[in-house]
Amino acid sequence: MEAVKATAEGAKAINATQVKAFGTEAAEAPLQELNINRRNPKPHDVAIEILYCGVCHSDLHTARNEWHSTIYPCVPGHEIVGKVVSVGNHVSKFKVGDLAAVGCMVDSCRECQYCKEGLEQYCEEGNTGTYNSPDKHLGTQTHGGYSESIVVDEAFVLRVPENLDLAATAPLLCAGITTYSPLKHWHVGPGQKVGVVGLGGLGHMAVKIAKAMGADVIVFTTSPSKVEDAKRLGADDVVLSKDEEQMRRYAGKLHFVLDAVSAQHDINAYLNLLRVDGSLALVGAPEQPLPVAAFSLIPYRRSFAGSMIGGIAETQEMLDFCGKHNIVSDIEMINIQQINEAYERLLKGDVKYRFVIDMASLKNEDTKQA
Ligand code: NAP
Ligand code: ZN
Numbered sequence: 379m380e381a382v383k384a385t386a387e388g389a390k391a392i393n394a395t396q397v398k399a400f401g402t403e404a405a406e407a408p409l410q411e412l413n414i415n416r417r418n419p420k421p422h423d424v425a426i427e428i429l430y431c432g433v434c435h436s437d438l439h440t441a442r443n444e445w446h447s448t449i450y451p452c453v454p455g456h457e458i459v460g461k462v463v464s465v466g467n468h469v470s471k472f473k474v475g476d477l478a479a480v481g482c483m484v485d486s487c488r489e490c491q492y493c494k495e496g497l498e499q500y501c502e503e504g505n506t507g508t509y510n511s512p513d514k515h516l517g518t519q520t521h522g523g524y525s526e527s528i529v530v531d532e533a534f535v536l537r538v539p540e541n542l543d544l545a546a547t548a549p550l551l552c553a554g555i556t557t558y559s560p561l562k563h564w565h566v567g568p569g570q571k572v573g574v575v576g577l578g579g580l581g582h583m584a585v586k587i588a589k590a591m592g593a594d595v596i597v598f599t600t601s602p603s604k605v606e607d608a609k610r611l612g613a614d615d616v617v618l619s620k621d622e623e624q625m626r627r628y629a630g631k632l633h634f635v636l637d638a639v640s641a642q643h644d645i646n647a648y649l650n651l652l653r654v655d656g657s658l659a660l661v662g663a664p665e666q667p668l669p670v671a672a673f674s675l676i677p678y679r680r681s682f683a684g685s686m687i688g689g690i691a692e693t694q695e696m697l698d699f700c701g702k703h704n705i706v707s708d709i710e711m712i713n714i715q716q717i718n719e720a721y722e723r724l725l726k727g728d729v730k731y732r733f734v735i736d737m738a739s740l741k742n743e744d745t746k747q748a
């Protein structure tokens with residue numbers, strides 16, 4: 379399908395509506411206000427007014443084309459919570475006025491073996507990411523949550539537990555599920571020692587969730603300023619990863635390690651912490667390859683794995699788990715006009731522990747840098 383420019387007339391011609399968003403036209407350009415099209419709701423669609431959107435490090439990797447796959451204009455954001463403003467006539471799960479959430483995916487083929495197993499993130503045809511994926515309806519790329527509203531098939535819309543703070547719930551949609559899914563897959567629970575590497579958005583959710591699953595949690599951080607916080611978040615112990623003496627304390631001791639580091643680091647130092655049959659799952663996605671030494675894996679029959687977000691049913695399960703255990707993210711609220719500054723702080727590890735954008739700020743007249 380031909381991509382149609384986001385003008386009011388163009389939108390009308392393809393049965394879409396033009397809305398305000400924040401995004402970028404190039405890897406080196408700052409994010410700024412721009413217009414995008416949202417399709418008018420089809421029979422199975424839910425239209426959501428976005429109230430809050432979390433800021434994931436993947437947003438930054440994508441906006442700056444660090445994974446070499448970005449098509450511009452790019453509107454990031456896949457930790458979306460908001461209010462339902464209209465529904466198609468076949469929608470059964472949501473009604474106008476309900477709270478609703480959207481995570482990292484807005485569609486998949488729904489027919490392959492993985493989709494049928496609830497593993498839509500590993501769809502054989504490739505899942506449709508909330509941003510930077512081919513949009514099956516509009517012919518452009520999909521555009522994410524740094525925008526006024528979004529239209530999503532109800533099969534990919536999640537319910538939000540009512541007892542949780544809404545803004546602090548937004549990061550669960552990526553940081554929450556990306557850590558919950560591997561912790562569950564590798565059967566983390568009581569009697570196990572679990573390492574969490576990198577206390578950022580994902581890492582701090584991993585600490586809370588692994589504790590709620592009953593494990594002993596040890597945080598590995600490069601930031602001395604995060605030691606006390608890690609304990610407050612529930613860690614049983616905290617190791618400054620640059621201190622070899624402290625690292626040696628856990629050599630060969632951990633059942634499972636979740637690595638959520640966004641930049642280059644020595645993965646071998648963490649593989650060496652695993653006991654016999656232990657696994658390290660990488661969720662952090664640095665731009666460059668991470669060299670792995672054979673003798674980090676061979677002794678102790680260690681496994682080195684990866685994991686990507688989680689399926690839709692599992693995302694709902696995670697939200698319900700967080701509702702039951704009263705788990706939300708520790709957030710710093712920003713206006714959309716502060717997003718470029720927030721990205722710079724993210725690069726310095728200077729966020730405790732997730733930026734969440736108050737999307738009401740997009741409605742402000744003045745969208746200059748705050
Ligand atoms: P984040 O909030 O920026 O946290 C990353 C943390 O990594 C930092 O807080 C810091 O923790 C540590 N770190 C950063 N630079 C480092 C360096 N040079 N050496 C060692 N440690 C460093 O990022 P996030 O949003 O949690 O995302 C983390 C990574 O996961 C990103 O690469 C993101 O793209 C990826 N991701 C993957 C998936 C998936 O499905 N697999 C989903 C979402 C995100 P300390 O200060 O504690 O050292
Ligand atoms: Zn993310």
Ligand code: ZN
Binds near residue numbers: 486488490493502504
């Ligand atoms: Zn599929």
